[in-house]
Structure formats: C-alpha cells, structure tokens
Amino acid sequence: MRERRDLPPKSERKIEPFKMFGNVYFIGSYAESSHVIDTGEGLIMIDTGSTPNLAVVLSGLEKLGFVPSDVKYIINSHWHHDHTEATRAMAELSGAKTLIGREDYEKAKRFFDADILISEGDTLTLGNTTISFIETPGHTKGTISLFFNVEEDGRVVRAGMFGGAGVNTLHQGEFDYEGCREDYRKSVNRLLGEKVELFLGNHSWNNHTYEKSLDLSEYGENYFVDPESWTRFLKSCLNKLDETIAKDTI
Numbered sequence: 001m002r003e004r005r006d007l008p009p010k011s012e013r014k015i016e017p018f019k020m021f022g023n024v025y026f027i028g029s030y031a032e033s034s035h036v037i038d039t040g041e042g043l044i045m046i047d048t049g050s051t052p053n054l055a056v057v058l059s060g061l062e063k064l065g066f067v068p069s070d071v072k073y074i075i076n077s078h079w080h081h082d083h084t085e086a087t088r089a090m091a092e093l094s095g096a097k098t099l100i101g102r103e104d105y106e107k108a109k110r111f112f113d114a115d116i117l118i119s120e121g122d123t124l125t126l127g128n129t130t131i132s133f134i135e136t137p138g139h140t141k142g143t144i145s146l147f148f149n150v151e152e153d154g155r156v157v158r159a160g161m162f163g164g165a166g167v168n169t170l171h172q173g174e175f176d177y178e179g180c181r182e183d184y185r186k187s188v189n190r191l192l193g194e195k196v197e198l199f200l201g202n203h204s205w206n207n208h209t210y211e212k213s214l215d216l217s218e219y220g221e222n223y224f225v226d227p228e229s230w231t232r233f234l235k236s237c238l239n240k241l242d243e244t245i246a247k248d249t250i
C-alpha cells in the first residue's frame, strides 16, 4: 500500500470502478459510495450519491460494460442527500424500482418518492442474490443495514453494509430525532453480532475502499474479504459515539 503521505488531498481522490469480489462492484467516488451487484438478471444498486455523483455512477456502469437499464433496483441506505440525491434521475434513466427504510421515507421525499419501503426482516431477491435487511436506526431513524451472500470460484462469503455510521447527527443540536444516540448504540451492538466477511463501506473511509483500490495487489487476491474489518469498524463507531457524548457533556 502507498504511504499515507503520498495520497492526494481528499477532494482530489478518485476511485476507478472495480470488482470487489464475486458479483459486487464499486462504482462511486471517494466521498460518496455506490455499489452494484450483478445478479445475472440485472443489477441491484446501493446508493447513488448526490446529483454531481450521477456522472460518476453512469461512467462507472459504462466502464464495467453495463447500461443504465441493467439496474432493476436502487437501495438507499438512508435519506441524506449524499446517498440519495441522484436516485430520482437514476431511476428515470434505468426504470429501476427504488427502496428506502420506512422511517426515512418522508424525509427522502425531497429527493425521490420511494417505490418500496424496507422494514425489519424484509428481503429482496433478484437473480442469484437475496438481500436481507435489518433496521439500524441512529444516524437517521430509517437507516437500514443489509446482508447477502457472494460467490467467487466456489467460495461463498457473506457481504454486509452498515447503512449509516456517521456520528455527525449524534451531536447535541444535530439530532435526526430524539433517542438517536441510544438507538445508534443498540444498532452497532446488534451489527457486532453479525458475521460479515465482505464489508461494503457506506462511505469509502469505512473500509479503506480508496486505499485498497490504489494498489490491489498489496492486499492479496481477495483484498476485501476480511472478517476483522467489519468488527474493527463497528468498535470504532462505538468509540466515536462515546467521544461525542463526552464532548457534549463537558
């Protein structure tokens, strides 16, 4: 891996679209993650990003040999604009159905009107992939997390995403809703009980998507398959929550 000092400033970082593992691809930017799963019967997209990110996502699809109409579903991890603002345009271009956690439906309406509301325990199946959803409120009330199996060369691993990890909405005065800190802690503790081998970042810094994409060979063949990184990240989320609460209490 390149030394940290060699990395360009965050605003200049670009990520070329690439295959993470099996049928899972990253097509987002440094600031705004977008993934697609190639199910064999079309693509499931996870998050679109803000309006300027639409161009990144469309060019990512093209570079990987897909066309917009391949996208059948767009899952939105939570209502914030950096995950959903481009969803309406992407849905219009593709004809895809859009999904969001039921508790984020109203707030997301400023960006798009979701076709399907996700509740605890729901699943979505397309082609060879079934995604399971759980509700993980905290960052927003309707934040959802998702899990699915991915296969490559006969090896099956479990993929997962924590759909909203930022503590920015957990500062006093910034709350998405009352009780968000308690919910966030419960959600993270619950996610710690899930086994995830292929960790998809809700932002690229969650799982070092950018650094790994720069020099894939340094990480070996299956550089994103790492059961430790899910747990490590979730523990860091709990630390950040504690720091946030401590700061506000001083």
Ligand SMILES: [Zn+2]
Binding pocket: 078, 080, 139, 164, 166
């Ligand atoms: Zn957010």
